[in-house]
Amino acid sequence: MAKTAAERKKAQRARQSKADNRKLELQLDTQEVEMLERNRADRRPDRAPYDMSEYIALLIRQDDARMRNRIKRISTxxxxxxxxxxxxxxxxxxxxxxxxxxxxxxxxxxxx
Ligand SMILES: [Zn+2]
Structure with a gap:
């Protein structure tokens, strides 16, 4: 079940408070920034958009899951x-x- 905005924010704060968190600076072109802004809002219509860090972190986790599945498939x-x-x-x-x-x-x- 999808988390509420408050639950997502709480989970994000918990992740960010971990001592091993790293702050990264990204270089994105105009088109990538527009995609980020559009999609983080469009994925949560009529709700608070994903926070930029949260959105990128979720994409990383989503890609990690895809990667593990792909590796599992080719590992045979x-x-x-x-x-x-x-x-x-x-x-x-x-x-x-x-x-x-x-x-x-x-x-x-x-x-x-
Ligand atoms: Zn070999």
């Missing part, structure tokens, strides 16, 4: 050169066209 295969399950971090056959490090990693890139 193996690099045909070293036999390791993807994602293979390094392989002695890197550069060989049959090696996962050479071409298989492209299954993990972000696409629009």
């Amino acid at each position: 295969s193996k690099c045909s050169k070293c036999g390791d399950a993807p994602p293979v971090k390094s392989c002695i056959m890197s550069g060989d066209s049959q090696c996962w490090v050479t071409t298989g990693w492209k299954k993990l890139i972000l696409t629009i």
